[in-house]
Amino acid sequence: MFDVLPDRVPWYVVGPGLGLLIVGLFFVANQPLGASGAYVQTSGLLRRRTDIAVWRVWYFVGMFAGGLVVTQVLREGSEVRSGYDAMRGVWPLWVVLPLIFGGATMLGFGAGRAGGCTSGHGLCGTAQRSPASVAVTATFMAVAIATTFVLRIATGGDL
Numbered sequence: 001m002f003d004v005l006p007d008r009v010p011w012y013v014v015g016p017g018l019g020l021l022i023v024g025l026f027f028v029a030n031q032p033l034g035a036s037g038a039y040v041q042t043s044g045l046l047r048r049r050t051d052i053a054v055w056r057v058w059y060f061v062g063m064f065a066g067g068l069v070v071t072q073v074l075r076e077g078s079e080v081r082s083g084y085d086a087m088r089g090v091w092p093l094w095v096v097l098p099l100i101f102g103g104a105t106m107l108g109f110g111a112g113r114a115g116g117c118t119s120g121h122g123l124c125g126t127a128q129r130s131p132a133s134v135a136v137t138a139t140f141m142a143v144a145i146a147t148t149f150v151l152r153i154a155t156g157g158d159l
Helices: 011-029 034-044 055-074 085-090 095-113 117-125 131-155
Strands: none
Touching: 011 117, 034 117, 034 131, 055 095, 117 131
C-alpha cells in the first residue's frame, strides 16, 4: 500500500500527547485510562452486564482495530506480521508459542492481582501520586529490565 507513519514517533511528541490525554480524560470523565479496564468492560458487555462504561468498550475495539490498520494496511507489503519475528529468528515456533502464552497468562494474572495494568498504574496511577501505583510501576519496570538481561544472556545477544 503506502507508508504513512514513521517507524517510531519521537518521545517528545508521544510523551506530552499521552500526558494531555490522561489529564483530559480526568477533566472530562474523572476516570483513568487503562487497557485492562477496557478489557473488563468489553467482557462485561459480552456477558450482558448493564453497569459498563461504553466508551471503554470502544477504546478496547479501537486498540485492536488501530493496531490492525497500522500494521496491515498503512505499511508497505501485505504480509501478516505477528511482532515476534525476532524471537522466531532465534527459536522455533514450538518454543515461541508457549513463551507467548505463558507471558500473556502472567501479564493477565499480574494485572488482576495489581488491580490494573501497566497503562493504568504507570500512566494514570502515578499521575495521581498513588503509592500503590508507584510500587507496581517500579516492580514491572524492574521485572522488564531483568527479563531483557536474561533474554540477552540466553540468546547470546540475538534478542
